[in-house]
Amino acid sequence: MSGTENTSPESGSAPESGSAPESGRGSGPLLSVRDLTVSFRTAQGPVNVVKNLEFDVPRGGALGIVGESGSGKSMTSLAIMGLLPKGGTATGSVRFDGAELLGMSEREKRRIRGDRIAMIFQDPLSSLNPYYRVGTQIAEAYLSHRSGVSRRQARAVAIEAMERVHIRDAARRVDHYPHQFSGGMRQRIMIAMALSMEPDLIIADEPTTALDVTVQAQILDLLDEIRGETGAGLILITHDLAVVSEVTDQIVVMRAGETVERGAVEQVFSDPQADYTRRLLDAVPRIDDEIGVLRTTEITLPHDSAVPGTGRSTR
Ligand SMILES: Nc1ncnc2c1ncn2[C@@H]1O[C@H](COP(=O)(O)OP(=O)(O)OP(=O)(O)O)[C@@H](O)[C@H]1O
Ligand SMILES: [Mg+2]
Incomplete structure (x- = not known):
């Protein structure tokens, strides 16, 4: 990995080859991503939009993928789902419950998609x-x-x-x-x-970005509740660090396809190793305990406000 490792992921080493049964449910992490690189053919040659990405999602665990627009978050989720747009290829390894997803036949992938891995997108x-x-x-x-x-x-x-x-x-x-x-x-x-579908893994790509703040919080609560009830693993993709802190245990911070930092949420929040993470954290609004106001010095508040009762923003 090119970035800073805050803590080792639970199974930071490469997955033991052949340790999990091909078809049966493995005993390792639910999802194990190793050296994932996503490239696109362009007129200027191949461009890597995700580079050597590594992370695990433990069974029932929740991982946040955070980064600014264009950092490769959605391409990561689409590579996992086998749904990359035309011209995109994924290399490396994506093992889901012990089975390698990269290179799986379309028919097998279809069986896993929806049935065992479900996706929730930004715009319903x-x-x-x-x-x-x-x-x-x-x-x-x-x-x-x-x-x-x-x-x-x-x-x-x-x-x-x-x-x-x-x-x-x-x-x-x-x-x-x-x-x-x-x-x-x-x-x-x-x-x-x-x-x-009773999925084992839910991938939510910016599920609350289109919603106003109050509704965002309700949807996050719901995702958290569901994770607790069903024991499904969760990958939550967002550009908003405040969102991951509420729901996930581990985070990966991405920028321009690279992993900038990864580790346990509390650790990354309390002791960020990378400048980029620090800057993202500085942009998170905080409630100041002493004076009880929202500190807005380093953030631009959205101009929209909620339309009462509709759950929609004015934008
Ligand atoms: N079909 C394509 N061909 C070439 N490059 C692409 C293609 N689709 C996306 N990209 C590039 O891949 C990079 C990563 O895109 P991705 O959609 O994963 O970003 P993201 O982190 O999800 O951003 P956002 O927060 O805006 O959703 C971007 O630089 C984008 O321009
Ligand atoms: Mg995206």
Whole structure:
């Protein structure tokens, strides 16, 4: 790794080759990323947008990937999911529950995606189809990954999943369309969709960025609650250090595809090793205990404010 290692990840050494059964559930970390490099062919030659990335997600653990725009966070998650855009290739190793994902056949990857690894994106509207009722969409996603399930059962799963993400009156709301929900509610629906799969790993890429601060906090609480309830591992991708501090145990700080720093959240927060991390930390708003005000000296507060009752920002 090119950056600073704050502490060793739980299993910082290379994974023991052949120690985990190919198809069975391994006993090592849930996800183990080693020497992951993502490149794109460009007119100027290959460009590495993620370089030699290494981290583990323990079973039931939560890892935050933090960095400014363009640092390679989304490309990391897409490489793990086998969903890199055209022209992108991933090398290195991504072992999920003992099985190597890089180089896996499309068919095998499809089985793992959704079924065992679920993704939640920044903008739920781009993932939800405006023309279908939300319940139908959750049920369809569930049916596509489960055989021998009736539509009636899938609908019951959808209602239950909506209840689990605290959507009130889920039995009625299941028949509503995406536009009938606020931004925060739509993100809850995406989380419900992910949950209905009972995944072992949830990758959330900027799940709260499009939401106002109050709703952000609720979604983070929900992710944390779900992790506790289901024992699923979580990768939370964000440019906001305050977000990772609430939900994750370990963090990786990325910049321009490089790992700047990684380690336990408390350690990175209390004793950041890299200048870049220090600068990111300086930009985190803090409540000053003594005078009880938000210190805004080094941050630019967003100009938008919440529209009461809609869960949407004015922007
Ligand atoms: N199809 C592509 N071809 C070439 N380069 C690409 C392609 N897609 C993305 N990139 C580059 O890869 C780099 C990493 O992009 P990525 O989307 O992972 O950033 P990010 O950290 O998720 O940023 P953001 O916080 O804005 O979402 C960027 O510099 C981007 O320009
Ligand atoms: Mg991104």
